[in-house]
Amino acid sequence: MSRPPAPRRDAAPRTPDDGGAAGSERWKERSVWLRVFVYVFVTHLFAGFVMLLFYVGGGQ
Incomplete structure (x- = not known):
C-alpha cells in the first residue's frame, strides 16, 4: 500500500479571504x-x- 504524498x-497557507474559498469570512x-x-x-x-393554544383553551 502506498502512502499519501507529503x-x-x-505552498502558502490559504487565508480566509481567498475569494471563493469555502471557509471565507463573508460566507x-x-x-x-441567516x-x-x-x-x-x-x-x-x-x-x-x-x-x-391559550386563546382557544381559555374560551369557556
Missing part, C-alpha cells in the same frame, strides 16, 4: 445572519402558536 512545504458571516433570522422567526412562530 504536503509541499513551499461565515452570511450563514450566521441562522439568527431563522431562529428568531421560528421562535416567534412557536410563541404565536402557544398563544393561540
